[in-house]
Protein backbone atom coordinates (compact mmCIF):
# COMPACT_ATOMS: atom_id res chain seq x y z
CA UNK A 1 0.00 0.00 0.00
CA UNK A 2 1.21 3.53 -0.69
CA UNK A 3 2.78 4.79 2.51
CA UNK A 4 1.96 8.42 1.80
CA UNK A 5 -1.71 7.67 1.14
CA UNK A 6 -2.35 4.82 3.54
CA UNK A 7 -3.94 6.99 6.18
CA UNK A 8 -6.23 8.90 3.88
CA UNK A 9 -7.47 5.68 2.27
CA UNK A 10 -9.07 4.50 5.48
CA UNK A 11 -10.18 7.92 6.66
CA UNK A 12 -13.90 8.07 5.84
CA UNK A 13 -15.02 11.09 3.79
CA UNK A 14 -17.58 13.38 5.44
CA UNK A 15 -20.64 12.13 3.61
CA UNK A 16 -20.54 8.58 4.96
CA UNK A 17 -22.52 6.05 6.91
CA UNK A 18 -21.89 6.71 10.60
CA UNK A 19 -21.81 2.97 11.35
CA UNK A 20 -19.22 1.75 8.86
CA UNK A 21 -17.75 4.69 6.94
CA UNK A 22 -19.12 3.64 3.52
CA UNK A 23 -19.77 6.68 1.27
CA UNK A 24 -23.51 7.39 1.12
CA UNK A 25 -23.61 7.36 -2.67
CA UNK A 26 -22.46 3.74 -2.50
CA UNK A 27 -24.81 2.49 0.19
CA UNK A 28 -24.10 -0.21 2.73
CA UNK A 29 -25.89 -2.72 4.90
CA UNK A 30 -26.80 -0.05 7.45
CA UNK A 31 -28.00 2.53 4.96
CA UNK A 32 -30.02 0.04 2.97
CA UNK A 33 -31.20 -1.71 6.13
CA UNK A 34 -29.85 -4.95 4.72
CA UNK A 35 -30.64 -7.85 6.96
CA UNK A 36 -28.80 -10.92 5.77
CA UNK A 37 -31.40 -13.29 7.17
CA UNK A 38 -34.06 -11.65 4.96
CA UNK A 39 -32.25 -12.56 1.75
CA UNK A 40 -33.37 -15.90 0.33
CA UNK A 41 -30.86 -18.26 -1.24
CA UNK A 42 -32.70 -17.91 -4.56
CA UNK A 43 -32.53 -14.13 -4.68
CA UNK A 44 -28.84 -14.19 -3.81
CA UNK A 45 -28.23 -16.76 -6.55
CA UNK A 46 -30.10 -14.65 -9.12
CA UNK A 47 -28.19 -11.54 -8.04
CA UNK A 48 -24.87 -13.35 -8.52
CA UNK A 49 -25.80 -14.68 -11.94
CA UNK A 50 -26.66 -11.14 -13.05
CA UNK A 51 -23.19 -10.00 -12.02
CA UNK A 52 -21.74 -12.32 -14.67
CA UNK A 53 -23.89 -11.00 -17.54
CA UNK A 54 -21.63 -9.40 -20.17
CA UNK A 55 -23.56 -6.11 -20.43
CA UNK A 56 -24.81 -5.72 -16.87
CA UNK A 57 -23.05 -3.01 -14.84
CA UNK A 58 -24.19 -3.44 -11.22
CA UNK A 59 -24.30 -0.77 -8.54
CA UNK A 60 -21.88 -0.99 -5.62
CA UNK A 61 -24.74 -1.83 -3.24
CA UNK A 62 -26.03 -4.55 -5.60
CA UNK A 63 -22.68 -6.33 -5.45
CA UNK A 64 -22.45 -6.12 -1.67
CA UNK A 65 -25.96 -7.48 -1.22
CA UNK A 66 -25.15 -10.50 -3.38
CA UNK A 67 -22.55 -11.68 -0.86
CA UNK A 68 -23.88 -11.87 2.68
CA UNK A 69 -20.70 -13.61 3.84
CA UNK A 70 -17.02 -13.25 2.95
CA UNK A 71 -16.89 -16.95 2.16
CA UNK A 72 -19.53 -16.55 -0.59
CA UNK A 73 -17.64 -13.62 -2.09
CA UNK A 74 -14.31 -15.48 -1.96
CA UNK A 75 -15.72 -18.55 -3.75
CA UNK A 76 -17.36 -16.33 -6.37
CA UNK A 77 -14.26 -14.35 -7.45
CA UNK A 78 -12.09 -17.45 -7.36
CA UNK A 79 -14.45 -19.57 -9.47
CA UNK A 80 -15.17 -16.81 -12.01
CA UNK A 81 -11.60 -15.47 -12.29
CA UNK A 82 -12.64 -12.00 -11.19
CA UNK A 83 -9.94 -9.50 -10.32
CA UNK A 84 -11.97 -6.29 -10.24
CA UNK A 85 -15.77 -6.34 -10.17
CA UNK A 86 -16.78 -3.18 -12.03
CA UNK A 87 -19.58 -1.15 -10.54
CA UNK A 88 -21.63 1.77 -11.82
CA UNK A 89 -20.33 4.36 -9.38
CA UNK A 90 -16.69 3.52 -10.09
CA UNK A 91 -17.07 3.51 -13.89
CA UNK A 92 -19.04 6.75 -13.76
CA UNK A 93 -16.29 8.44 -11.70
CA UNK A 94 -13.61 7.04 -14.02
CA UNK A 95 -15.42 8.35 -17.12
CA UNK A 96 -15.69 11.80 -15.46
CA UNK A 97 -11.98 11.72 -14.63
CA UNK A 98 -11.10 10.76 -18.22
CA UNK A 99 -13.39 13.42 -19.71
CA UNK A 100 -11.64 16.02 -17.54
CA UNK A 101 -8.34 15.05 -19.17
CA UNK A 102 -9.56 16.11 -22.63
CA UNK A 103 -8.74 19.78 -21.94
CA UNK A 104 -5.10 18.80 -21.44
CA UNK A 105 -4.70 15.87 -23.85
CA UNK A 106 -7.27 16.50 -26.58
CA UNK A 107 -9.64 13.72 -27.68
CA UNK A 108 -8.90 10.51 -25.87
CA UNK A 109 -7.30 7.59 -27.62
CA UNK A 110 -7.40 4.92 -24.95
CA UNK A 111 -5.90 1.47 -25.25
CA UNK A 112 -6.54 -1.04 -22.50
CA UNK A 113 -3.74 -3.61 -22.34
CA UNK A 114 -4.07 -7.06 -20.76
CA UNK A 115 -7.82 -6.38 -20.85
CA UNK A 116 -8.99 -9.94 -20.06
CA UNK A 117 -12.72 -10.13 -20.85
CA UNK A 118 -12.76 -6.49 -22.01
CA UNK A 119 -15.55 -5.44 -19.65
CA UNK A 120 -13.73 -2.36 -18.36
CA UNK A 121 -13.44 -0.81 -21.83
CA UNK A 122 -16.97 -1.84 -22.73
CA UNK A 123 -18.44 -0.24 -19.62
CA UNK A 124 -16.40 2.95 -20.07
CA UNK A 125 -17.80 3.20 -23.59
CA UNK A 126 -21.39 2.55 -22.50
CA UNK A 127 -21.28 5.01 -19.59
CA UNK A 128 -19.59 7.69 -21.72
CA UNK A 129 -22.46 7.30 -24.19
CA UNK A 130 -25.04 7.52 -21.40
CA UNK A 131 -23.43 10.73 -20.16
CA UNK A 132 -23.31 12.21 -23.67
CA UNK A 133 -19.49 12.29 -23.49
CA UNK A 134 -18.76 9.81 -26.27
CA UNK A 135 -17.48 12.59 -28.55
CA UNK A 136 -14.52 13.01 -26.16
CA UNK A 137 -13.50 9.39 -26.71
CA UNK A 138 -11.94 8.93 -30.12
CA UNK A 139 -11.02 5.35 -29.27
CA UNK A 140 -11.40 2.92 -26.38
CA UNK A 141 -9.75 -0.31 -27.42
CA UNK A 142 -9.53 -3.44 -25.24
CA UNK A 143 -6.52 -5.60 -26.14
CA UNK A 144 -5.00 -8.76 -24.67
CA UNK A 145 -2.40 -11.28 -25.81
CA UNK A 146 -4.79 -14.07 -24.72
CA UNK A 147 -1.93 -15.59 -22.77
CA UNK A 148 -4.22 -16.48 -19.89
CA UNK A 149 -7.70 -16.71 -21.57
CA UNK A 150 -9.64 -16.94 -18.32
CA UNK A 151 -13.03 -15.72 -19.54
CA UNK A 152 -14.77 -15.23 -22.87
CA UNK A 153 -13.14 -12.27 -24.64
CA UNK A 154 -14.18 -12.39 -28.28
CA UNK A 155 -14.58 -8.60 -28.52
CA UNK A 156 -10.99 -8.01 -27.35
CA UNK A 157 -8.26 -7.37 -29.93
CA UNK A 158 -5.56 -10.03 -29.67
CA UNK A 159 -2.25 -8.18 -29.29
CA UNK A 160 0.58 -8.12 -26.77
CA UNK A 161 0.66 -4.93 -24.71
CA UNK A 162 3.67 -3.62 -26.60
CA UNK A 163 2.22 -4.28 -30.06
CA UNK A 164 -1.15 -2.83 -29.02
CA UNK A 165 0.46 0.51 -28.08
CA UNK A 166 2.58 0.48 -31.20
CA UNK A 167 -0.39 -0.17 -33.48
CA UNK A 168 -3.03 2.10 -31.92
CA UNK A 169 -0.79 4.96 -30.66
CA UNK A 170 -2.92 5.89 -27.63
CA UNK A 171 -2.52 9.03 -25.53
CA UNK A 172 -3.84 7.10 -22.50
CA UNK A 173 -3.06 3.48 -21.60
CA UNK A 174 -5.20 1.59 -19.13
CA UNK A 175 -4.06 -1.54 -17.31
CA UNK A 176 -6.11 -3.41 -14.77
CA UNK A 177 -4.40 -6.15 -12.73
CA UNK A 178 -1.12 -6.39 -14.60
CA UNK A 179 0.25 -9.95 -14.24
CA UNK A 180 2.29 -10.38 -11.07
CA UNK A 181 6.06 -10.03 -11.30
CA UNK A 182 6.00 -8.31 -14.72
CA UNK A 183 6.55 -4.59 -15.15
CA UNK A 184 4.97 -3.23 -18.34
CA UNK A 185 5.30 0.42 -17.38
CA UNK A 186 8.89 0.93 -18.53
CA UNK A 187 7.85 -0.01 -22.05
CA UNK A 188 4.68 2.11 -21.84
CA UNK A 189 6.71 5.19 -20.89
CA UNK A 190 8.99 4.73 -23.89
CA UNK A 191 6.15 5.50 -26.33
CA UNK A 192 6.06 9.28 -26.90
CA UNK A 193 2.38 9.13 -27.86
CA UNK A 194 1.48 8.01 -24.32
CA UNK A 195 0.82 11.06 -22.15
CA UNK A 196 -0.71 9.16 -19.26
CA UNK A 197 -1.21 5.61 -18.06
CA UNK A 198 -3.64 4.50 -15.41
CA UNK A 199 -3.01 1.41 -13.34
CA UNK A 200 -5.77 -0.41 -11.51
CA UNK A 201 -4.99 -3.19 -9.06
CA UNK A 202 -3.48 -4.31 -5.81
CA UNK A 203 0.03 -2.88 -5.87
CA UNK A 204 1.46 -5.79 -3.87
CA UNK A 205 0.21 -8.32 -6.48
CA UNK A 206 0.09 -6.54 -9.83
CA UNK A 207 3.26 -5.88 -11.77
CA UNK A 208 6.27 -5.12 -9.60
CA UNK A 209 5.83 -3.07 -6.43
CA UNK A 210 8.90 -0.92 -6.97
CA UNK A 211 9.21 -0.79 -10.77
CA UNK A 212 5.52 -0.52 -11.57
CA UNK A 213 4.10 1.52 -8.69
CA UNK A 214 7.23 3.25 -7.40
CA UNK A 215 6.40 2.53 -3.81
CA UNK A 216 9.75 3.20 -2.22
CA UNK A 217 11.47 6.34 -1.12
CA UNK A 218 14.45 6.19 -3.50
CA UNK A 219 14.42 7.28 -7.15
CA UNK A 220 11.11 6.04 -8.49
CA UNK A 221 11.30 4.67 -12.05
CA UNK A 222 8.36 6.77 -13.28
CA UNK A 223 10.04 9.95 -11.95
CA UNK A 224 13.26 9.12 -13.73
CA UNK A 225 11.25 8.91 -16.98
CA UNK A 226 9.58 12.30 -16.29
CA UNK A 227 6.18 11.09 -15.15
CA UNK A 228 4.34 12.13 -12.01
CA UNK A 229 2.02 9.96 -9.95
CA UNK A 230 -1.49 10.80 -8.81
CA UNK A 231 -3.34 8.36 -6.58
CA UNK A 232 -7.03 8.70 -7.46
CA UNK A 233 -8.44 8.27 -3.98
CA UNK A 234 -12.06 9.00 -4.86
CA UNK A 235 -11.93 6.15 -7.33
CA UNK A 236 -10.08 3.86 -4.92
CA UNK A 237 -12.91 4.21 -2.39
CA UNK A 238 -15.42 2.92 -4.95
CA UNK A 239 -13.45 -0.16 -6.01
CA UNK A 240 -14.45 -3.76 -5.42
CA UNK A 241 -11.86 -6.44 -6.13
CA UNK A 242 -10.85 -9.95 -5.13
CA UNK A 243 -9.92 -10.15 -1.50
CA UNK A 244 -11.97 -7.12 -0.46
CA UNK A 245 -13.84 -7.38 2.81
CA UNK A 246 -17.25 -5.70 2.79
CA UNK A 247 -18.48 -3.75 5.81
CA UNK A 248 -21.15 -6.31 6.71
CA UNK A 249 -18.70 -9.25 6.50
CA UNK A 250 -16.97 -7.93 9.58
CA UNK A 251 -14.28 -10.61 9.36
CA UNK A 252 -11.48 -8.24 10.28
CA UNK A 253 -13.23 -7.33 13.51
CA UNK A 254 -14.10 -3.89 12.16
CA UNK A 255 -17.21 -2.63 10.44
CA UNK A 256 -15.39 -0.90 7.59
CA UNK A 257 -15.21 -1.84 3.93
CA UNK A 258 -11.61 -2.43 2.87
CA UNK A 259 -10.82 -1.92 -0.81
CA UNK A 260 -7.47 -3.54 -1.60
CA UNK A 261 -7.24 -2.29 -5.13
CA UNK A 262 -6.02 1.15 -6.23
CA UNK A 263 -6.42 3.43 -9.21
CA UNK A 264 -3.29 5.42 -9.91
CA UNK A 265 -2.59 7.82 -12.78
CA UNK A 266 0.95 8.43 -14.06
CA UNK A 267 1.18 11.63 -16.13
CA UNK A 268 3.96 12.75 -18.43
CA UNK A 269 5.34 16.00 -17.07
Ligand SMILES: C[S@@+](CC[C@H](N)C(=O)[O-])C[C@H]1O[C@@H](n2cnc3c(N)ncnc32)[C@H](O)[C@@H]1O
Pocket residue numbers: 082083084113114115116117143144145146147148149150159160161162175176177178179
Ligand atom coordinates in the same frame (compact mmCIF):
# COMPACT_ATOMS: atom_id res chain seq x y z
C1 LIG B 1 -4.60 -10.70 -14.14
S1 LIG B 1 -5.29 -10.73 -15.73
C2 LIG B 1 -6.21 -9.22 -15.73
C3 LIG B 1 -7.33 -9.22 -16.71
C4 LIG B 1 -8.20 -7.96 -16.68
N1 LIG B 1 -7.45 -6.78 -16.96
C5 LIG B 1 -8.94 -7.82 -15.36
O1 LIG B 1 -8.74 -6.83 -14.65
O2 LIG B 1 -9.77 -8.71 -15.06
C6 LIG B 1 -3.89 -10.39 -16.74
C7 LIG B 1 -4.17 -10.36 -18.24
O3 LIG B 1 -2.97 -10.02 -18.92
C8 LIG B 1 -2.90 -10.75 -20.14
N2 LIG B 1 -1.49 -10.82 -20.55
C9 LIG B 1 -0.47 -11.58 -20.06
N3 LIG B 1 0.66 -11.31 -20.71
C10 LIG B 1 0.38 -10.36 -21.65
C11 LIG B 1 1.14 -9.64 -22.62
N4 LIG B 1 2.45 -9.88 -22.79
N5 LIG B 1 0.51 -8.72 -23.40
C12 LIG B 1 -0.82 -8.48 -23.25
N6 LIG B 1 -1.60 -9.13 -22.34
C13 LIG B 1 -1.01 -10.04 -21.56
C14 LIG B 1 -3.49 -12.11 -19.77
O4 LIG B 1 -3.96 -12.81 -20.92
C15 LIG B 1 -4.63 -11.70 -18.80
O5 LIG B 1 -5.84 -11.52 -19.51
